[in-house]
């Protein structure tokens with residue numbers, strides 16, 4: 001992290017320290033789904049409908065690989081600030097610290113944001129500096145490949161249960177050789193000792209509330225709390241950490257593909273200033289040219305499309321002009337008069 005000068009604190013702390021109380025309750029019944037159960041598809045769909053969120057244990061991504069990637073990431077984040085800054089700024093790929101996106105959002109976080117599709121030459125080139133960290137690159141590539149396979153299985157099971165044909169219609173959006181998936185490693189450092197007295201536990205904004213624009217996101221973190229989701233009634237709940245599971249989040253694009261049957265989940269991280277947190281997230285995005293609109297096979301007769309058709313390029317561009325907490329799908333909703 002940057003050395004904390006008074007300026008940095010004056011500039012960032014008013015918006016980082018939350019005043020909300022009491023702390024969010026823990027969600028006791030996080031849907032935990034075993035993909036080998038015969039009713040896994042039905043459970044996945046129910047979890048996506050109810051919460052836009054679930055976790056998968058026994059997913060097959062090796063714990064040793066995950067630990068190796070986490071160790072490599074921590075090794076990077078432990079480097080002197082000027083070395084980390086040389087891998088930045090995150091525009092969007094690269095190293096970033098305290099600023100998220102380019103529209104004024106800040107958080108108590110530093111991160112690496114990379115393309116997860118090195119077959120797209122321009123993205124590969126922009127991520128090159130980072131992928132050049134050989135041990136990190138090897139672990140990250142292997143990890144992303146493993147997570148992707150779990151994502152394909154999950155999407156195919158969801159498709160079976162929703163009656164989407166062919167069953168790989170969703171997963172093929174992410175298998176596309178031009179897919180725009182990315183990978184992020186977030187590090188929420190423990191706050192410096194002198195500040196701990198000033199900051200109330202769990203009231204430091206690590207990553208402000210937002211939905212993910214892509215189809216689906218897969219998050220894994222170490223055993224430090226701080227991740228929260230917003231339930232459909234608008235209340236925030238803390239998700240108990242579970243470093244052996246993969247947490248899945250429905251993104252905005254999935255919401256559109258299902259014409260709102262599944263809804264993207266709002267989430268945030270309120271960092272625990274006393275313990276550092278590290279998370280790694282795969283964001284499954286389609287190809288830039290992919291047209292996004294509700295899947296016909298999911299719409300009942302006479303059902304109207306709630307959204308204007310857009311390409312992923314157009315949605316992403318609009319998303320990257322927005323602030324984290326903005327409701328990004330609003331600009332693509334059809335007015336009642338224009339639905340068909």
Ligand SMILES: C=C1C[C@]23C[C@@]1(O)CC[C@H]2[C@@]12CC[C@H](O)[C@@](C)(C(=O)O1)[C@H]2[C@@H]3C(=O)O
Nearest residue numbers: 092100101105212213319320321322323324
């Ligand atoms: C403030 C922003 C950061 C973000 C781009 C945006 O303008 C709005 C969406 C943000 C988000 C959230 C999910 C992912 O972490 C991310 C990489 C993405 O695709 O959309 C981030 C963007 C970012 O950090 O650049």
Ligand SMILES: O=C(O)CCC(=O)C(=O)O
Nearest residue numbers: 184186207227269279281
């Ligand atoms: O770091 C986390 O646990 C969540 C971060 C997140 O939501 C994101 O990077 O989009």
Ligand SMILES: [Fe+2]
Nearest residue numbers: 210211212267
């Ligand atoms: Fe997110």
